[in-house]
Amino acid sequence: xxxxxxxxxxxxxxxxxxxxxxxxxxxxxxxxxxxxxxxxxxxxxxxxxxxxxxxxxxxxxxxxxxxxxxxxxxxxxxxxxxxxxxxxxxxxxxxxxxxxxxxxxxxxxxxxxxxxxxxxxxxxxxxxxxxxxxxxxxxxxxxxxxxxxxxxxxxxxxxxxxxxxxxxxxxxxxxxxxxxxxxxxxxxxxxxxxxxxxxxxxxxxxxxxxxxxxxxxxxxxxxxxxxxxxxxxxxxxxxxxxxxxxxxxxxxxxxxxxxxxxxxxxxxxxxxxxxxxxxxxxxxxxxxxxxxxxxxxxxxxxxxxxxxxxxxxxxxxxxxxxxx
Amino acid sequence: xxxxxxxxxxxxxxxxxxxxxxxxxxxxxxxxxxxxxxxxxxxxxxxxxxxxxxxxxxxxxxxxxxxxxxxxxxxxxxxxxxxxxxxxxxxxxxxxxxxxxxxxxxxxxxxxxxxxxxxxxxxxxxxxxxxxxxxxxxxxxxxxxxxxxxxxxxxxxxxxxxxxxxxxxxxxxxxxxxxxxxxxxxxxxxxxxxxxxxxxxxxxxxxxxxxxxxxxxxxxxxxxxxxxxxxxxxxxxxxxxxxxxxxxxxxxxxxxxxxxxxxxxxxxxxxxxxxxxxxxxxxxxxxxxxxxxxxxxxxxxxxxxxxxxxxxxxxxxxxxxxxx
DNA sequence: ATGAAAGCGCTAACAT
DNA sequence: ATGTTAGCGCTTTCAT
Numbered sequence: 220x221x222x223x224x225x226x227x228x229x230x231x232x233x234x235x236x237x238x239x240x241x242x243x244x245x246x247x248x249x250x251x252x253x254x255x256x257x258x259x260x261x262x263x264x265x266x267x268x269x270x271x272x273x274x275x276x277x278x279x280x281x282x283x284x285x286x287x288x289x290x291x292x293x294x295x296x297x298x299x300x301x302x303x304x305x306x307x308x309x310x311x312x313x314x315x316x317x318x319x320x321x322x323x324x325x326x327x328x329x330x331x332x333x334x335x336x337x338x339x340x341x342x343x344x345x346x347x348x349x350x351x352x353x354x355x356x357x358x359x360x361x362x363x364x365x366x367x368x369x370x371x372x373x374x375x376x377x378x379x380x381x382x383x384x385x386x387x388x389x390x391x392x393x394x395x396x397x398x399x400x401x402x403x404x405x406x407x408x409x410x411x412x413x414x415x416x417x418x419x420x421x422x423x424x425x426x427x428x429x430x431x432x433x434x435x436x437x438x439x440x441x442x443x444x445x446x447x448x449x450x451x452x453x454x455x456x457x458x459x460x461x462x463x464x465x466x467x468x469x470x471x472x473x474x475x476x477x478x479x480x481x482x483x484x485x486x487x488x489x490x491x492x493x494x495x496x497x498x499x500x501x502x503x504x505x506x507x508x509x510x511x512x513x514x515x516x517x518x519x520x521x522x523x524x525x526x527x528x529x530x531x532x533x534x535x536x537x538x539x540x541x542x543x
Numbered sequence: 544x545x546x547x548x549x550x551x552x553x554x555x556x557x558x559x560x561x562x563x564x565x566x567x568x569x570x571x572x573x574x575x576x577x578x579x580x581x582x583x584x585x586x587x588x589x590x591x592x593x594x595x596x597x598x599x600x601x602x603x604x605x606x607x608x609x610x611x612x613x614x615x616x617x618x619x620x621x622x623x624x625x626x627x628x629x630x631x632x633x634x635x636x637x638x639x640x641x642x643x644x645x646x647x648x649x650x651x652x653x654x655x656x657x658x659x660x661x662x663x664x665x666x667x668x669x670x671x672x673x674x675x676x677x678x679x680x681x682x683x684x685x686x687x688x689x690x691x692x693x694x695x696x697x698x699x700x701x702x703x704x705x706x707x708x709x710x711x712x713x714x715x716x717x718x719x720x721x722x723x724x725x726x727x728x729x730x731x732x733x734x735x736x737x738x739x740x741x742x743x744x745x746x747x748x749x750x751x752x753x754x755x756x757x758x759x760x761x762x763x764x765x766x767x768x769x770x771x772x773x774x775x776x777x778x779x780x781x782x783x784x785x786x787x788x789x790x791x792x793x794x795x796x797x798x799x800x801x802x803x804x805x806x807x808x809x810x811x812x813x814x815x816x817x818x819x820x821x822x823x824x825x826x827x828x829x830x831x832x833x834x835x836x837x838x839x840x841x842x843x844x845x846x847x848x849x850x851x852x853x854x855x856x857x858x859x860x861x862x863x864x865x866x867x
Numbered sequence: 868a869t870g871a872a873a874g875c876g877c878t879a880a881c882a883t
Numbered sequence: 884a885t886g887t888t889a890g891c892g893c894t895t896t897c898a899t
Contacts, residue, residue, distance in 0.1 A: 270892035
């Protein structure tokens with residue numbers, strides 16, 4: 220591996236100038252710059268990251284901690300994060316906590332020590348722990364808020380309200396909500412936003428659950444829907460998918476007998492029969508934004524950004540009491 | 544952040560001794576060791592990885608490149624890799640290629656520059672590119688073989704043969720094989736192993752496909768099964784799941800009318816109705832093994848390890864012409 | 868605009 | 884068993 224010294228010699232300049240040519244090209248005369256670049260090119264020079272880190276204190280690494288990968292939410296998230304990292308010439312250090320707060324804390328500690336910052340996606344640790352973590356290095360939370368820590372939030376709460384508005388506009392007043400996992404922050408947000416929206420239309424949100432956010436739970440839920448409900452909003456895609464299936468098995472037609480919508484769209488709900496009205500959630504953007512935020516830590520004031528979801532009205536929602 | 548010099552001073556020894564206490568505790572007298580450890584503890588000393596990397600040439604980083612995360616194969620794989628990395632105090636640098644050979648090569652180049660080695664999972668690049676990559680740094684392949692490059696292979700080929708043997712023992716002679724994605728190395732291996740196994744029983748493997756390895760393709764495939772076949776082996780779980788559903792829709796019962804098996808078990812095939820006979824694939828072990836292998840590069844001779852799958856006979860396979 | 872030199876924190880000969 | 888010393892490759896004052 221050629222070093223900067225090699226490049227400098229090859230270009231007939233000092234190491235300092237060669238270094239400047241890479242870091243601050245504006246401080247170097249055009250012809251010199253050219254010569255250094257050519258030399259670097261010719262030798263296939265790659266700056267040694269460790270050496271750079273030692274002097275600058277920045278490693279170019281970013282810790283990304285997720286609770287799991289076995290969930291379609293995290294794949295686009297990671298992709299978005301990767302893109303943003305690439306754009307700033309950084310790399311992602313991955314940690315999977317498996318929803319274990321202790322493991323999460325250990326990973327954060329270990330990765331954080333070596334990274335320029337940490338992105339914690341839907342962290343399971345308690346507020347105190349997260350605050351302590353954030354004191355030691357730049358941290359950006361995704362899909363979780365803790366005091367005024369910088370965070371990127373997917374606004375599925377407003378989205379759920381939109382879903383309810385959409386149903387209310389169609390004429391629904393009694394709407395069931397299939398609640399997500401117990402203790403889930405996102406679920407609480409969606410539910411209360413939905414309740415508020417329903418109330419605004421003199422309607423009511425009948426909550427069922429909490430339920431595990433799985434296909435099977437959705438299937439089972441089909442047998443226990445609030446009798447009054449003419450429409451259902453499911454906490455997520457899996458639940459909606461299972462419900463759609465369970466409803467079919469029970470002889471109920473969607474949307475003729477019951478309208479159905481989901482508060483995310485992570486499993487191609489547009490391809491079911493009928494296609495299911497859902498919320499398009501900008502997950503990749505959230506990943507990208509979180510990464511670029513944590514990289515700019517210090518530069519910008521900490522803040523929480525809510526990323527809006529987009530309502531995708533599809534065939535599964537229609538007027539109540541819809542004739543065939 | 545306290546440095547080694549601080550620890551040394553606190554313990555009343557030289558930096559060298561302090562360093563040895565961490566790296567080679569056996570070279571330090573017990574009481575000294577004790578003092579250094581206490582000092583480090585007291586100060587909350589964390590070795591600076593960059594500095595260490597600069598002297599040793601080892602970063603403690605490992606590149607892990609996968610084609611996607613949106614596939615249940617990669618989640619346990621990454622978990623296994625993470626565990627092995629943790630055990631050796633290394634960290635994982637993640638790269639997702641999205642099945643793009645060029646992107647894969649770029650990621651490998653960029654991550655590899657900074658990592659002690661690279662684990663390429665089911666890489667999509669051509670042999671030449673992979674060979675070139677492996678010349679520049681330690682590389683371990685997972686689920687792909689290229690010449691004599693070190694590799695960890697999940698032996699679903701033998702597993703598929705076992706599946707066919709299992710069916711043949713039950714009396715099946717005409718077995719359909721739902722082939723996976725075109726050009727897939729794994730698919731070719733499974734198919735030809737299955738053909739061989741069928742031939743060994745004077746049976747025949749009727750190949751359908753190539754097919755995209757998706758649920759939908761499985762559903763569709765239900766309408767185009769070889770008429771003679773009394774059993775079907777699907778390339779993977781998704782195809783099997785879709786097929787199961789498609790068969791049900793077509794009024795065919797499993798296993799009464801048709802036996803069904805899958806060459807992996809990534810989607811809880813044991814929980815369907817009926818549960819589907821499948822291959823339990825040790826994916827996490829593969830990830831862990833690949834990581835520990837690449838870390839020992841140089842120490843051990845390069846080799847390919849085949850990890851055996853385990854046949855899980857379940858309710859979906861029975862004798863042909865089985866009376867209700 | 869460029870160069871000389873110091874130093875980031877650590878490890879590894881080499882002495883003792 | 885421990886200390887001394889010389890870098891690893893880079894960035895960054897500080898001079899010029």
